[in-house]
Amino acid sequence: MAEDHPTREALEGFMLGNLPTSQMREVSSHLLRGCPACQQATAELWEPDEEEDAIDIPRLSANDVTGEDFEEYDAVLDRVFDQVATTEAMASRERVLGRELFDELMRHPAARQHLLVSNSVRFRNRMLCERLLEESHEAGFNDVARSLDLARLAVSVAGQLGVEQVCGAAEQLNGVHARAWAQLGNASRVNGDFAAAENAFAKAEAALGDPAGAGLLDRARVLDLIASLRRAQRRFAEASHLLDRVSAIYQKLGQWNLLGHTLRQKAMVCSNAGDSEAEMTLLRRALDLIDPQEEPRSFLAARHNLIYALNASGRSREAFALLFHTRPLYLKMGDRMNLLRLRWLEGLVAQGLQRIEQAEAAFREVRDAFVEMQLDYDAALASLDLAGVYILQGRVQEVRRLAEETMVIFQSRSIHREAMTALLIFCSAARQEQAEIGLVQEVSGFLKRARNNPDLRFSPPFS
Amino acid sequence: MSALDHPHIEASLEQFLKRVRPRLKVLFARYRIPPQDTEDILQQALLALVYQRQVIRDPEAWLLGTLRNKCLLYWRERRRKLYDAVDATVLELMAEPTPPAQESADLRRDLLNAIERLPERCRALLSLRYRHDYDPPELAERLGYSPASISKITNRCISALTRYLTGVGIPRK
Numbered sequence: 001m002a003e004d005h006p007t008r009e010a011l012e013g014f015m016l017g018n019l020p021t022s023q024m025r026e027v028s029s030h031l032l033r034g035c036p037a038c039q040q041a042t043a044e045l046w047e048p049d050e051e052e053d054a055i056d057i058p059r060l061s062a063n064d065v066t067g068e069d070f071e072e073y074d075a076v077l078d079r080v081f082d083q084v085a086t087t088e089a090m091a092s093r094e095r096v097l098g099r100e101l102f103d104e105l106m107r108h109p110a111a112r113q114h115l116l117v118s119n120s121v122r123f124r125n126r127m128l129c130e131r132l133l134e135e136s137h138e139a140g141f142n143d144v145a146r147s148l149d150l151a152r153l154a155v156s157v158a159g160q161l162g163v164e165q166v167c168g169a170a171e172q173l174n175g176v177h178a179r180a181w182a183q184l185g186n187a188s189r190v191n192g193d194f195a196a197a198e199n200a201f202a203k204a205e206a207a208l209g210d211p212a213g214a215g216l217l218d219r220a221r222v223l224d225l226i227a228s229l230r231r232a233q234r235r236f237a238e239a240s241h242l243l244d245r246v247s248a249i250y251q252k253l254g255q256w257n258l259l260g261h262t263l264r265q266k267a268m269v270c271s272n273a274g275d276s277e278a279e280m281t282l283l284r285r286a287l288d289l290i291d292p293q294e295e296p297r298s299f300l301a302a303r304h305n306l307i308y309a310l311n312a313s314g315r316s317r318e319a320f321a322l323l324f325h326t327r328p329l330y331l332k333m334g335d336r337m338n339l340l341r342l343r344w345l346e347g348l349v350a351q352g353l354q355r356i357e358q359a360e361a362a363f364r365e366v367r368d369a370f371v372e373m374q375l376d377y378d379a380a381l382a383s384l385d386l387a388g389v390y391i392l393q394g395r396v397q398e399v400r401r402l403a404e405e406t407m408v409i410f411q412s413r414s415i416h417r418e419a420m421t422a423l424l425i426f427c428s429a430a431r432q433e434q435a436e437i438g439l440v441q442e443v444s445g446f447l448k449r450a451r452n453n454p455d456l457r458f459s460p461p462f463s
Numbered sequence: 464m465s466a467l468d469h470p471h472i473e474a475s476l477e478q479f480l481k482r483v484r485p486r487l488k489v490l491f492a493r494y495r496i497p498p499q500d501t502e503d504i505l506q507q508a509l510l511a512l513v514y515q516r517q518v519i520r521d522p523e524a525w526l527l528g529t530l531r532n533k534c535l536l537y538w539r540e541r542r543r544k545l546y547d548a549v550d551a552t553v554l555e556l557m558a559e560p561t562p563p564a565q566e567s568a569d570l571r572r573d574l575l576n577a578i579e580r581l582p583e584r585c586r587a588l589l590s591l592r593y594r595h596d597y598d599p600p601e602l603a604e605r606l607g608y609s610p611a612s613i614s615k616i617t618n619r620c621i622s623a624l625t626r627y628l629t630g631v632g633i634p635r636k
Contacts (some may be wrong), residue, residue, distance in 0.1 A: 014545070014548070015543045015629070016497070016541050016544075016545075017542070017543070017544025017547075017548065018544075019548075022472050022552075024544075024548035024551075024552070025548065025551065025552040025555065028549050028552035028628070029552055029556070029570065031629060032570055032577070032628060033569070033570065033573055034572050034573055034576075034577075034628075036630075037618070039628070039629060039630025040630055042629035042630055042631070043629060043630035043631045045495075045629075046493060046629070047495050047534075047538040047628075071497050072498045073488045073491055073492070074488075074502060075498075076498050076499075076501045076502045077488070077505070078489060079502065080479050080506050081471075083482075083506060083508070084476070084480070084506070084509045084513060085477065087509075088476050088513050091513050091514055101597055130514075169507055169510055169511075169592055171507060172511060172514065175511075181581065202633070213536070214513075215511050215529070216528070216529060217511070217518070217519070219526070222519075239494060252528045252532065253524060253525045253528035253529065254519060254521050254524025254525060254527070254528055255524065257520045257522055258518075258520070294520075339588065350535075367595060377493070386485065421545040428594075445535070463467075
């Protein structure tokens, strides 16, 4: 009977889950009777299938869509655009203020900094938190202690923020919390404290799991950092799975440059797992996505890793050709570390091409520079490469002298115990004039794996 | 200089919004988002764009991707309410303690017919849930699912029943 049918409005409200409970049940009961007319009406109210994730939204100009079809959205869009313009102006002011607060904060001693962000309302500023996160990330490459301090401050600032500091958006607040904890986790990972890193990442994941949700970009950035921890822990399958999730998000958001970074990260996982073919494939894909003009440092890092991988897998001629074309990029970057990386790679490729004298000159130059810069770990690795060249030439006395010099330098400095153990084993063999190329490669490989993971244990190869 | 000092769409927000406006309208229409519910979704996304633009290389792609995701989440939430309502109605109907009137009996028969048309694993699960009043841990044990996954599987089956009742058909998967 026609009068028994729910109205069109009731059916729409039902499909949106908007009706009061009693009415929801009435409509459910009606549909249970299998009413074809109402079923047809409700069928038309289903949203596009989630599997059609890539619903195409064609590129249209304003002239293409000014018709009556979508004009019901005009009022909403006008209203939101006006609000966003206001927010944009506010965000610009916050950005300036955040920078000033950061500079002010950095002028105080560490203990006072924490006191200020905990107690002073002035420091409840989202852009200050963003600045601290960025500075912490940058410091992670050369000053781990500072990176940790800044990340802790960022966590404190994030903890003081309320929704009023993020324009009332709980999703934004969750994102800031998650990224602050994730940065602390990352700094802890770089510092070799995996337990602290796990704790911090658990807090980051809890923020992402909040019912109010978090943005996809925040989610991707946190997962990316967790993947770095898993890689350092040598849990490669998990790292790879996380990076696949990150890649899917960046693809969804059309952020191809970030996808390029993620593929570079995944290539490093493959490298650590010993899958050099997959590593090189991923690096080539990453290089297609990273814009060398916009991000020369990242592009160069991917090229560097590809040349290294080609050379390590015996394709030294290809590596040499690519190095030839990449050299201008290193020179353009100009900083000493990049020039040393170039020289080191030139030595490795020269060794791969059996140009032993060239390799020796490059390794010695690189080693001396690292010793001078007190970059002990890199100096140890370069020393091992130099030792490898001596061994190939049968220069056992020089291997012995190099091992002694290396030990003298490193005993006085801070290299973690397991790395020192590995070096001692090499030195002991060198003293007995029994150091072989296999041992050098084993110790060198271990030092690379253990760089940020002092928990790894060195087991020397059977001779 | 920090990346925060180099926003990629500095001073072009207005132009940017003007340019993407037609695509936003098409997107909301394609996802059938009622205009009154559009405001919150769009505002959240644009707010995130304003604050995160220093890491967003292609704001248009980012905005459309984010909105697509938010539209899907919007419908997921709405559907959850719909499935809850259908589930509650059926549980109420089947739990009537008194002998059913003719209308109720017909409803029960229609429900059983509907369940019979669902995939095999949903037939078993929903029959136990609605006819024999099994709770989730009992369902998990009886059907051999892990307690952690039974809620998800139950939701999928209620979703299949709802889709059947609302005439959209049962998903193949």
